[in-house]
Amino acid sequence: MLREVLDVLSPAAGSLQVDGTVGGGGHAVELARHTGSTGHLVAMDRDPEMLERARQRLIEELEGTDRPKMTFAAQTYEELPAVLREQAEDRRADGVLLDLGVNSLQLDDPGRGFSFTREGPLDARFDRTAPGPTAADLLNTAPEKEIERWLREYGDERHARRIARAIGRRRAETPLRTTTELADLVRRCYPPAHRHGRTAPATRTFQALRIATNDELGTAARGVRACLEALAPGGVLAVLTFHSGEDRIVKRLFRDASTPPEDPDNPYSVRSEVEPDFELAVRKPLACSPAEAERNPRARSARLRAIRRRKEAPGDER
Numbered sequence: 001m002l003r004e005v006l007d008v009l010s011p012a013a014g015s016l017q018v019d020g021t022v023g024g025g026g027h028a029v030e031l032a033r034h035t036g037s038t039g040h041l042v043a044m045d046r047d048p049e050m051l052e053r054a055r056q057r058l059i060e061e062l063e064g065t066d067r068p069k070m071t072f073a074a075q076t077y078e079e080l081p082a083v084l085r086e087q088a089e090d091r092r093a094d095g096v097l098l099d100l101g102v103n104s105l106q107l108d109d110p111g112r113g114f115s116f117t118r119e120g121p122l123d124a125r126f127d128r129t130a131p132g133p134t135a136a137d138l139l140n141t142a143p144e145k146e147i148e149r150w151l152r153e154y155g156d157e158r159h160a161r162r163i164a165r166a167i168g169r170r171r172a173e174t175p176l177r178t179t180t181e182l183a184d185l186v187r188r189c190y191p192p193a194h195r196h197g198r199t200a201p202a203t204r205t206f207q208a209l210r211i212a213t214n215d216e217l218g219t220a221a222r223g224v225r226a227c228l229e230a231l232a233p234g235g236v237l238a239v240l241t242f243h244s245g246e247d248r249i250v251k252r253l254f255r256d257a258s259t260p261p262e263d264p265d266n267p268y269s270v271r272s273e274v275e276p277d278f279e280l281a282v283r284k285p286l287a288c289s290p291a292e293a294e295r296n297p298r299a300r301s302a303r304l305r306a307i308r309r310r311k312e313a314p315g316d317e318r
């Protein structure tokens with residue numbers, strides 16, 4: 001949804017643009033072209049391997065052009081305010097993009113454990129240098145009820161209970177270690193007639209596991225707040241989600257930020273006369289075009305929401 005993202009962010013020459021989830025760098029290259037030599041691009045990714053790839057791509061593709069100053073931070077977008085403080089002279093952002101979820105380069109690397117088409121370790125951490133638990137750690141230690149909840153809430157998995165129980169039985173004998181072991185276990189939990197549908201049975205389980213391993217919903221809630229704080233007056237935050245739970249979080253936070261606060265002096269809690277600091281930049285979430293859905297199946301579930309800090313918004317004492 002590159003065109004839609006550029007439309008809502010409308011990155012001007014000289015502006016400070018942030019790609020908080022730079023991934024393969026596709027969006028970031030375009031943001032950099034628009035901001036030009038007087039602008040500044042801050043590129044972040046929690047996955048240091050992806051950040052390095054994006055850095056190389058940006059440098060190569062923008063060589064010989066009027067490219068902006070570029071700053072790279074292998075951190076989560078929750079840390080954007082601190083990154084701007086330390087690496088952008090405390091300037092606030094004119095545009096922030098969050099394109100949530102996993103990248104096809106990560107999915108295609110069996111060593112990362114995000115997918116099950118080839119054998120690999122059950123890792124699924126965005127940042128393999130972090131001490132946090134891997135997907136295997138969670139599967140082999142979390143209570144069965146908790147695993148069932150992840151499968152249901154993060155994977156919309158209809159057979160959540162059956163799969164969680166099968167994991168419990170299996171780990172009582174030997175711990176689960178590889179992606180294909182888990183995929184086989186999940187397949188056996190499906191009725192035979194449903195084992196060979198268009199979507200492989202393990203797809204939902206792997207999505208759920210990735211979201212749990214990286215606390216993606218908690219990160220989204222904290223991170224969207226941090227990005228709102230980091231916006232300059234007139235600045236826009238655009239968020240692309242691919243999962244309904246994530247989209248609900250963004251929707252709620254954007255609604256709260258763009259609604260007048262309740263009047264503390266009014267016992268009936270009528271909305272105060274105070275204007276909120278933010279306004280929605282798109283009323284209804286944008287979806288991808290039918291042509292893009294055809295080309296890129298992942299884009300089918302994409303939702304783009306955007307919010308703007310009003311120009312005259314207070315709270316700009318920095």
Ligand SMILES: C[S@@+](CC[C@H](N)C(=O)[O-])C[C@H]1O[C@@H](n2cnc3c(N)ncnc32)[C@H](O)[C@@H]1O
Nearest residue numbers: 021023024025026027045046047076077099103
């Ligand atoms: C869908 S991809 C982004 C694709 C990118 N827009 C492009 O044009 O190639 C999502 C990226 O977000 C990164 N990511 C996930 N959680 C993150 C977080 N909390 N902070 C920063 N990056 C994160 C992932 O490592 C992945 O590279």
